[in-house]
Amino acid sequence: xxxxxxxxxxxxxxxxxxxxxxxxxxxxxxxxxxxxxxxxxxxxxxxxxxxxxxxxxxxxxxxxxxxxxxxxxxxxxxxxxxxxxxxxxxxxxxxxxxxxxxxxxxxxxxxxxxxxxxxxxxxxxxxxxxxxxxxxxxxxxxxxxxxxxxxxxxxxxxxxxxxxxxxxxxxxxxxxxxxxxxxxxxxxxxxxxxxxxxxxxxxxxxxxxxxxxxxxxxxxxxxxxxxxxxxxxxxxxxxxxxxxxxxxxxxxxxxxxxxxxxxxxxxxxxxxxxxxxxxxxxxxxxxxxxxxxxxxxxxxxxx
Amino acid sequence: xxxxxxxxxxxxxxxxxxxxxxxxxxxxxxxxxxxxxxxxxxxxxxxxxxxxxxxxxxxxxxxxxxxxxxxxxxxxxxxxxxxxxxxxxxxxxxxxxxxxxxxxxxxxxxxxxxxxxxxxxxxxxxxxxxxxxxxxxxxxxxxxxxxxxxxxxxxxxxxxxxxxxxxxxxxxxxxxxxxxxxxxxxxxxxxxxxxxxxxxxxxxxxxxxxxxxxxxxxxxxxxxxxxxxxxxxxxxxxxxxxxxxxxxxxxxxxxxxxxxxxxxx
Numbered sequence: 001x002x003x004x005x006x007x008x009x010x011x012x013x014x015x016x017x018x019x020x021x022x023x024x025x026x027x028x029x030x031x032x033x034x035x036x037x038x039x040x041x042x043x044x045x046x047x048x049x050x051x052x053x054x055x056x057x058x059x060x061x062x063x064x065x066x067x068x069x070x071x072x073x074x075x076x077x078x079x080x081x082x083x084x085x086x087x088x089x090x091x092x093x094x095x096x097x098x099x100x101x102x103x104x105x106x107x108x109x110x111x112x113x114x115x116x117x118x119x120x121x122x123x124x125x126x127x128x129x130x131x132x133x134x135x136x137x138x139x140x141x142x143x144x145x146x147x148x149x150x151x152x153x154x155x156x157x158x159x160x161x162x163x164x165x166x167x168x169x170x171x172x173x174x175x176x177x178x179x180x181x182x183x184x185x186x187x188x189x190x191x192x193x194x195x196x197x198x199x200x201x202x203x204x205x206x207x208x209x210x211x212x213x214x215x216x217x218x219x220x221x222x223x224x225x226x227x228x229x230x231x232x233x234x235x236x237x238x239x240x241x242x243x244x245x246x247x248x249x250x251x252x253x254x255x256x257x258x259x260x261x262x263x264x265x266x267x268x269x270x271x272x273x274x275x276x277x278x279x280x281x282x283x284x285x286x287x288x289x290x291x292x293x294x295x296x297x298x299x300x301x302x303x
Numbered sequence: 304x305x306x307x308x309x310x311x312x313x314x315x316x317x318x319x320x321x322x323x324x325x326x327x328x329x330x331x332x333x334x335x336x337x338x339x340x341x342x343x344x345x346x347x348x349x350x351x352x353x354x355x356x357x358x359x360x361x362x363x364x365x366x367x368x369x370x371x372x373x374x375x376x377x378x379x380x381x382x383x384x385x386x387x388x389x390x391x392x393x394x395x396x397x398x399x400x401x402x403x404x405x406x407x408x409x410x411x412x413x414x415x416x417x418x419x420x421x422x423x424x425x426x427x428x429x430x431x432x433x434x435x436x437x438x439x440x441x442x443x444x445x446x447x448x449x450x451x452x453x454x455x456x457x458x459x460x461x462x463x464x465x466x467x468x469x470x471x472x473x474x475x476x477x478x479x480x481x482x483x484x485x486x487x488x489x490x491x492x493x494x495x496x497x498x499x500x501x502x503x504x505x506x507x508x509x510x511x512x513x514x515x516x517x518x519x520x521x522x523x524x525x526x527x528x529x530x531x532x533x534x535x536x537x538x539x540x541x542x543x544x545x546x547x548x549x550x551x552x553x554x555x556x557x558x559x560x561x562x563x564x565x566x567x568x
Contacts, residue, residue, distance in 0.1 A: 057536070
């Protein structure tokens, strides 16, 4: 039996597979399809303090082996989350990470302070990298200074561990990761979606009402893997790999490149059982190769 | 809802770009309600990546039917499936037509435009089983867009057809035909699926008539199970108006729940 558990330092996961924010709803949507307890954990959909309306449709377009979305972080807000969602998640034995959003630094802090009073949350993931909220994908994760300032304030406000989710839409991902680490982040997750667009040749209009959106799915996996490798070799905090993971071997590529855990995103849309299947595939791989602990695989890439 | 990863295709019928496929999927067939839909992964390959949402056209025994027009790579691949090949089907999903109250002897009119006829066959069967007097209004651009007209006749549903170009039935929009037919005696309820402009025209007419109407809305969908928030429409819900996921709260909505483009704010 391969031991799939991984220690992120601030939290121990029963296996390295988390479901990614924005692709797993608030968890309950997937209960008919998979046993949430089989996952290392899941990251709840991004939360602003107040309910948020999101972008007008069309919000989605499928491209070659990928999906561009411009949902715009529609969500229920912290109060409804705490009252209606959190109680229903108490019975599950899996790590709940809450993705935290804000229109400015103040709002991130307000969300964290509100949720800090509520039980059942393992960590926060700072969403500083959603490309669909401001014009042209502008977000804190595009600047090391902005990232540093925000992470620092969030860390100061929070009594729980903080993971910082980075954007791939930067020139130097390592610079941003180092800024987050210096500001005290407990972990780094990457990548958020790749800023993208699609055009309808008949109408000559963008296929998304928001014009731009974020590309995810198998199309972005090689970019994600490269960035995870670059960051994991430079920071000391644990790295969580995200980007186009559809199978157990996809997930293992990220672990070998240096991620201590992974998040499964778009695959959840294609197959609601995907995250649990990926755990099973990872276990089967480990057993067939006589790997004692999955942690022994992490960062073993031979260059 | 059930995931049947290997539902075998038992029959495929074709009329130009229109296809009617029958899959054996006992669990899904058992639970299916008119107006609900399926999410079908047309190929195990990563392209096309997402499942395709298709409304349930019919059910017979252990089988479910889907009716669609080829509109892109996903439906194109699906259309090429041969009997014996399988598809990965998730369903039944969403909330279908309400079918509340005693429908015995009630005049229930189903109005479909083009591929929007898809969910109305299953609905018509159910309405008839509930004792309603069912009429089907079936509109298309041209006679080629009315491939199911013979089937409806065989199944004993009076189908009143219209074509925009006059190649079959009433010459004009299906909404004009509906207005004409309703002049003598109005229906008790309307059930609608089709292009946006056609549905809005029926909504207006039903308001004038004072007849309740339900509409099946269509959207691209990422997941079909309420997780991606990609398939929203403007809907009035619990006193306020917002972007509502049609996969979860729909795809069928009552007329007055829908915010129509022509509504004055």
